[in-house]
Amino acid sequence: MSEHDITLKVNGRTYRGKASARMTLVDFLRDELRLTGTHTGCEHGVCGACSIIFEGQAIRSCLMFAVQADGASITTVEGLAEPGTLSVLQDCFWETHALQCGFCTPGMLIASQTLLDKNRLPTDEEIREAISGNLCRCTGYKQIVDAVKLAAQRLSGLNAPVKSDG
Amino acid sequence: MAEQNFRYISKKRRPKEDRRFLAGSGVFVADIAIPGMLHVGLVASPYSFARIRSINAEAALALPGVHLVVTGEDIVAGTDPMMSGLDAPKLRRYVLADGIARYAGEWVAAVVADTRAIAEDAAELVEVEYEPLTPVTDPEQAMSSESPPLHPEHGSNILFQKKWVWGTVEEDFAAADHRIAFRARWHRSSTVPIETFGVVSQWNQAQQLLDVWASIQMPKFHDLLGRALRVPGNAIRVHYDVDVGGSYGVKRGLKHSILGGYLAKRLGVPVKLMEDRLENMRGGDAQGPDRIFDMQAAFNNDGMIRSLKIRALDDCGAHAGRAPLQLGKPVGAICGPYKVNSVEYEAISVTTNKTPQEAVRGFGQAPTNFALETMVDRVAAHLGMDRLEIRRRNLITADQFPYLIPSGSTYDSGDFHTVLDKTLTAATYNDLIKRRDAARAAGKLAGIGLSTCLEPSGGNSAFEPLFNPKNETTTWMEASTIKVDPFGAIVVIMNTSTSGQGHETLAATVAGEILERDPDTIRVLHADSLSAMPSNSPVGSRMAIMLGGATAGAGKKIKASVTAIGAKKLGVAIDAVEYRDGNVVLRSDPSKKVSWEVIVEIAHRKFHELPEGMEPGLQASFVLEVPTGGTLPDATGRVQMYPCYAFESHIVYAEIDRVTGQVTLGPYTVGHDCGVMINPDIVHGMTYGGIAHGIGAALYERFLYDDTGQLLSGTFMDYLIPSSHEVPDVKIIDHCTPSPLTAFGQKGSGEAGYLGGPAAIACAVNDALSPLGLKIAELPMTPSVLGDLIATVENKRT
CATH class of the missing domain: 1.10.150.120 ([2Fe-2S]-binding domain)
Incomplete structure (x- = not known):
């Protein structure tokens, strides 16, 4: 399985990592970046537990491959407020x-x-x-x-x- | 204790546990990662019934990153079968199929690999040769002696069949003015949490200890896990502080956890087993009751229902699981909130080639309530009597409590008529009727549904000895521990996991109430299974009663110690002082006091100032027996099932689209009386959620199988869960009739809404269909079912 270097801006911070071509964006966020606030419920695009803000739009991160998100700006639940506070x-x-x-x-x-x-x-x-x-x-x-x-x-x-x- | 005197109980307070979830910092089992952890992939049977001829794992094992493939043979050699809960010793259920796959999706082999993706790739490379057998999928056919048994050693597909007669049933039927009979069908659905089940297992060879993190809600989980893995209980440590992403009864992955434990122990490395959604739906063994009710009622001209005959046939799927026992709990409310003189109840549980069941919210009471309410409506229709009037006549009146029903349970308290009346007022019932009639005049199919149902609560084990006389369990105790540290900070330790019910808030609120300390300053922990005191987990709407009661008991012990220390410090007798806000004051002169801080310091440091015989430190545990528990069923099967009975009355307006069969609900009003609410927002939340579950069970959700036993609705594309579009804005009307049996008058409420919702929605649909001369007693009433039904009439007209 081919590995790809990707760069993402998540919650204002730039991350670089490797993702295999078939790795979903949610798996990359959870397993590679350890941002586990985003959850997986169905992994077929129905339940919405994996929702993130991708370039200003709410999307399901189980329906996108990590490599497709290369260069994107993302907000997850961890980024909705300054650490230690609530929005x-x-x-x-x-x-x-x-x-x-x-x-x-x-x-x-x-x-x-x-x-x-x-x-x-x-x-x-x-x-x-x-x-x-x-x-x-x-x-x-x-x-x-x-x-x-x-x-x-x-x-x-x-x-x-x-x-x-x- | 009168409600208005509470400091913290019944007040609006922000739940303690919410904040970590809002910050995205809850720790669910999927979030647990241990260095070196391996992942499990599963090989599932494509056949609903097949003999396994051979399994070839060579190609799978050759894949880089694969560590192990295990099959049923390994499991049979290395573990003991799971218990069924019945007196049926020849039923054997292992975590992987033992030579025969009995449902499509049953696990046949497990692969362990470096990553989940590799494990799934390898699972596809495992070659299994099957010899297909003829499946049994119809529960009535399964009972026939000509149907081959799924478990040949057991000898039959009938797992359990028993008829109880409570009171003068035949006499009452003979004497009554009228009798009706009908069939009601509750098809298979479940509560389907958004988090699937998962478990992480780690074997520590040096300590000979298995650590388990699981999304679990299950009584005796730890004991049963140890038994199946052939290790003593003190060699397993279940971490109950894992956040559980919803359960509503079903998060009982004993099968998964035995497999995970076996693999971790065999490999000596941590192993994670997470269901994906497809695995959860077909092989998670978490589907719900699947019931055929044959109902008979005997009643008089005045509408009074005298006697019932209920035959409940449950299709439990391929293995017994908890399914048969889900026929047992309804015995404790077998005639609902009504004054019925006698009842006959036959409970039958059969095996078919389908996914096994698990305990689902209400443990069989929601289907039973649906059948009972359908019965009441049919009696009303038979007599031409109003559906409200027949309920008013048959409901137990407030002056009749405590009320003993024919099957041996005594209802603790209630005021059903008042709750119903408050609900009617809030629903503006007369306006609803006008609205319905106007809609009908405009050519719409419009109806009003109502239901009046009980929620038995305080989860006890009485159905276990009722269904298996060799099981003499008469306690499902619950413990709580309170510790006060040397600086006065309070910790409450609960002894099980939590899955959204707000137990940390519950325990802190109760401890704060008793000790007169701010609950926000109290920390609540979950012990692990080795450090825990006894618990039977949050089942049967029991935690407000049981964890609440146990925490109150522990708090009272602390309070007594504090009072005694304070009295000694003041140099007076205990009855000369009073506990006030954590301090101890002299009754005759409250300006003379010993503060909480001083007393706590004495307890921890100044043994010389402690009352004689008192243990140093400041801590107490209390283990609570279920109120009214402690007795076995009598020879006729009469037994007190659960202690407390909450009541709910639903009124819902519905319109059905004539072409699509789609039902639109709302306005929806529910009157609810669960005694004293510890935290109203939490109780209301569970009630709204229970109604949403009820809407799913009534209109959308079904695990549908074809004739060969293939699951046709194994994804969220075809197993339809209500969204914010389908669930209307529900209005809750509270009422409080305290229970005389509990610490603060509280009753359980974890099953609220779900126990009366499906019945009310079915009632509304039938009211809407009545102008067409149609009726239906089968759930779920999906758009396609209703559309086809309506078409049978509409097509005749055109």
């Missing part, structure tokens, strides 16, 4: 208990953050649309929708955060 969105997930087991959570955060980056005051329907490609078995989605709504309000200055870093 407004993460804090709102905590406030509404928008998670239980935490396994789909990184993907949900990625999907929601991408929505908020484009749409500062989304409707419930727009939030549901944005997270509809991410499956959660614990929450029934209700508290996730509540969290994104709360984050949108806070980011728009309508409702100041209670705690910025928990």
Whole structure:
């Protein structure tokens, strides 16, 4: 299996590594870079647990080969806030208990953050649309929708955060 | 303890465990990497029933990076079979097929290699020669003496068959004004966590110790693992601090863990076995109940249901697993929340050439509740009575608790009518009826569903002796330990893993409540299996009751020690002082006090100031027996199953697309009474999630097999999990009837929503279909099933 040198910018930091041609991007992030916050749930592009922000878009990192991402700029859950702090969105997930087991959570955060980056005051329907490609078995989605709504309000200055870093 | 007097319990508090998951720093089993760790690939049978003639691993072993290939022969020689839970000693189940593959996907060989990718490449190179046999896939045919048994030594495909008669069933049937009979079908689905099962095993030769990290939620996991691997329990250390990415009952990879342990021990290196999604669906042995209910009800003109005859035939798949016992738990709520005078229950479990089952959220109660609620609706339809009215008449009334049902369980408390009424009000039921009727007038298929269901909680083992008299287990205790360090910091140690239920928050909240210390300052740890006190894991909605109760017990011991130390320091008798905010104050003059810090220091350093006979340090453990536990079934099979009974009433509006058969749900309202909630956000979250599981089981999810036993829905492309589009905005209405049996009046709630949701959705679909003269008692009611059903009528019209 041929090995390829690749260079990625992940969470603002440049990484260089070797990937075999068939290695998926999620395996590269998890196994080579040890960024294990991104999870694998189905590895066939349905569940969304492996969602990352790739050049500004939420994508499924199980559906892309690592070599295809050479030169790209990526954000994973580890990069949503400064180390040791939580972003407004993460804090709102905590406030509404928008998670239980935490396994789909990184993907949900990625999907929601991408929505908020484009749409500062989304409707419930727009939030549901944005997270509809991410499956959660614990929450029934209700508290996730509540969290994104709360984050949108806070980011728009309508409702100041209670705690910025928990 | 009255609810309003709580400091921390029942208050909105941020769950302790959420933060690590939000930061992406949870540690799930897939995240564990040990230097030198090897990876497992699996060879699965393509046939649902076949004799294995030969296995040739030469080509696989020749691949660079491959270390080992093992087959059933190695496993039979090196491990003991897994136990079935039944009195059926000739049933043998090994982790790799023992000469015969009994379902498509059963593991036939395992490959260990440097990487997962190489292991999968090598698995494809293992040559297996099969002799296909004729599979048995229909559970009713499987019962026939002409069907070849999957396990010839056992002699039959019937694993378990028993009929219990509780009360004057025949007399009640003869005396009743009416009788109906119908069949209800709950097809095979499961809770399917987004994290698949995985296990990392490491054998330490010098210590003779197997370390295990697994995404596990399972009682007795550690004991059963040791038994199968032929090592004493103290040679296995299961690390319960691994984050588990959802379980809802099914994360019980004993098979995987035995294999992983065997390989790690044999190779002397760490080994990781992670299911991929395809492996999880077909060979993970984690599918759910698959049941045919033949229901009979006897009732009077006034709508009062007098007696039931229930025959439940469960297709358990190729191996027994926990499937037969999932017919047992419903005995504890066999007549639902209704005043039924007598019940006959026949439980049958059969083997077929399908993937085995695992315990699924509710342990068989959700299918039973669906059958019971369908029965109530059919009785109402038979009498031309309103579906609400028949429930109101039959529901047990608040003044009747504690209430003994015919099968021997006593319901602890409840106020079903009030919960139902609150739900109707919140759902604006009369407006819903207007909306439905207007939609129908506009040509739509619209319906309203309702259900009133019980959630038995406090997970006990009583179904084990009921289904196997040789098993005399009468306790499923749970322990908790609290330690206070020399500076006053508190640690609570729980003794099992957690998979999203918020146990760390639960334990900290309870310890904080008893010790009057801020729960946010309390750390909760998970012991490993060697350092742990007894636990039976979070099954059967038990942890609020059991971990909560055990932690309260440990806290009270600490509080008593602190009080005694404080009294001695003040030079007065214990009854002259009072524990207040962790300090000890003189009752007669509260300005005279000994602080928490001083008392803790005495406990740790000043033995000379300790009350006589008190152990130094400040720590306590408490082991709680399940409330009402401790008894075996009587000769008629009557037994107290679980201690506590929560109640839920669902009201859901539905419309069905006439062409596609797609059901759109909402508004959806659920009234819920699980006693005192320790953390309302956690309880609500599990209820919303349970309803989402219920929507899946009712409308979308099915492990579908063809006649040859091939799984047709083994991916997320065809096994459909509800997304945020399919799950409506659910409104929860709380009610609190405390349990008299628990530390704070709490009941369990881990199965909330799932136990009543499918019944309510089925009810809504049937209401929507009723103008067409159609009815259906089969789940899941997928778009294709409903579309075809509607077409039978619509095609006649055109």
